[in-house]
Every structure is written in structure tokens, then in C-alpha cells.
Amino acid sequence: GQSLEQPSEVTAVEGAIVQINCTYQTSGFYGLSWYQQHDGGAPTFLSYNALDGLEETGRFSSFLSRSDSYGYLLLQELQMKDSASYFCAGPYGGATNKLIFGTGTLLAVQP
Amino acid sequence: ETGVTQSPTHLIKTRGQQVTLRCSSQSGHNTVSWYQQALGQGPQFIFQYYREEENGRGNFPPRFSGLQFPNYSSELNVNALELDDSALYLCASSLPPGELFFGEGSRLTVL
Numbered sequence: 001g002q003s004l005e006q007p008s009e010v011t012a013v014e015g016a017i018v019q020i021n022c023t024y025q026t027s028g029f030y031g032l033s034w035y036q037q038h039d040g041g042a043p044t045f046l047s048y049n050a051l052d053g054l055e056e057t058g059r060f061s062s063f064l065s066r067s068d069s070y071g072y073l074l075l076q077e078l079q080m081k082d083s084a085s086y087f088c089a090g091p092y093g094g095a096t097n098k099l100i101f102g103t104g105t106l107l108a109v110q111p
Numbered sequence: 112e113t114g115v116t117q118s119p120t121h122l123i124k125t126r127g128q129q130v131t132l133r134c135s136s137q138s139g140h141n142t143v144s145w146y147q148q149a150l151g152q153g154p155q156f157i158f159q160y161y162r163e164e165e166n167g168r169g170n171f172p173p174r175f176s177g178l179q180f181p182n183y184s185s186e187l188n189v190n191a192l193e194l195d196d197s198a199l200y201l202c203a204s205s206l207p208p209g210e211l212f213f214g215e216g217s218r219l220t221v222l
Contacts (some may be wrong), residue, residue: 004153033210035211040148040199040216040218041215041216042115042201042213042214042215042216043154043201043211043213044213045210045211045212048210087153087154089153092156092167092169093167095159095167097142097144097159097205097210097211098144098156098159098167099154099156099211100156101146101153101154101155102153103152103153104151104152104153
């Protein structure tokens with residue numbers, strides 16, 4: 001089977017840096033995506049790592065190590081609006097637009 | 112460019128009833144996927160439609176069925192509703208391969 005595991009909750013303060021980890025067990029793995037979801041609303045795409053290494057998009061960076069079956073999302077200069085659930089996701093059946101989502105991490109940013 | 116829209120936003124049904132949820136995909140996107148998200152969990156892939164044909168299905172029983180229309184909009188039908196079907200149902204459109212664009216979802220409560 002395929003599964004992606006994340007910590008359930010993370011708490012950090014405004015201005016800090018936080019890392020959200022994702023470990024996965026899949027067959028035929030083709031990359032890792034990250035999505036943000038506020039209060040049960042629409043998940044929004046943050047990043048996609050097809051290859052090993054670091055991808056940077058503004059305050060957010062994402063890392064993938066396929067040999068370790070591990071990735072993380074790094075959020076810098078945290079803002080209150082970053083309080084949300086974050087999901088890693090892997091391709092279902094090798095298709096990058098069919099996803100298996102991780103268990104999700106609820107990030108609480110405190111003043 | 113119009114985003115993904117879903118209707119209805121909230122609905123309440125009783126066990127054994129049937130429900131139809133609707134989704135209009137983002138302009139130009141020919142692929143629509145449906146996900147079920149139970150409270151506190153990550154979205155789970157139900158199925159995907161590409162050019163009006165089912166293009167992959169997750170681990171959901173046949174009472175979950177769908178349609179895609181020539182304008183790429185889509186319906187999700189669930190028959191014989193069970194209490195465990197209570198969830199947020201998310202529709203996502205994409206231009207393969209690529210990121211998913213989610214709607215705000217339809218929140219179904221089964222009593």
C-alpha cells in the first residue's frame with residue numbers, strides 16, 4: 001500500500017522558521033507535492049519536487065530525498081496567516097494529477 | 112479565468128438517500144478529480160474523469176459514481192448513503208500533468 005506520514009501538529013511563533021516532515025511508503029514514486037488548507041476550505045498548491053533537492057518559492061521551500069523516502073516543507077518568516085493544515089501528497093498510480101495525501105499537519109502560528 | 116466551483120456548499124441527508132454533487136472545472140481544464148475528506152484527515156482520491164471517461168479510481172465502492180460532461184463539468188453521485196459518508200467532498204481540475212486546482216467543497220452530513 002501507499003502511505004504518507006506527517007506530524008499531526010506543529011506550533012511556532014511569528015517570524016520563526018518551521019519544518020514540516022513527510023515520510024512515505026509508495027511503489028513507483030514520482031515526486032512529492034505540498035498543499036495548504038485553511039479551515040477546511042480549498043487546498044491550494046504550494047510546491048512540487050520531482051527530483052531530489054531543494055525547491056524554493058518565496059518564503060516556502062520544499063525538499064525531497066527519494067533514497068530516504070522523505071521530504072519536508074520549510075516555512076520561513078512565519079506570519080499569522082500561515083496558520084493552516086499542510087499536506088504532502090504523492091502521485092497515485094504514477095500520475096501527478098491523481099494524489100494520495102498525507103495525514104496532514106496543523107500549523108499554529110502564535111504572536 | 113474562473114476557478115473551480117462546487118455546489119451545493121452544504122447539505123444534510125439521511126441514511127439510505129442519494130446525493131448528487133456538482134463541479135465546474137477551471138476554464139480550459141479537461142481533467143476533473145473528486146476527493147473525500149473526513150474531519151481531521153487528508154483528502155482521499157475517489158476517481159478522476161478525463162474527456163468524459165473515468166480515468167482511475169480509488170478504493171471506493173460502486174455506489175460512488177460520476178459523470179463528466181462535454182464542457183468538462185462533473186457530477187459525483189453517492190447512492191445508499193451511510194453515516195461514514197459524512198465528509199467534505201472536494202473537486203479538483205487540472206491540465207495533465209500539473210498541479211490540482213481545488214474548489215471549496217461540498218460538506219455533506221448524513222444523519
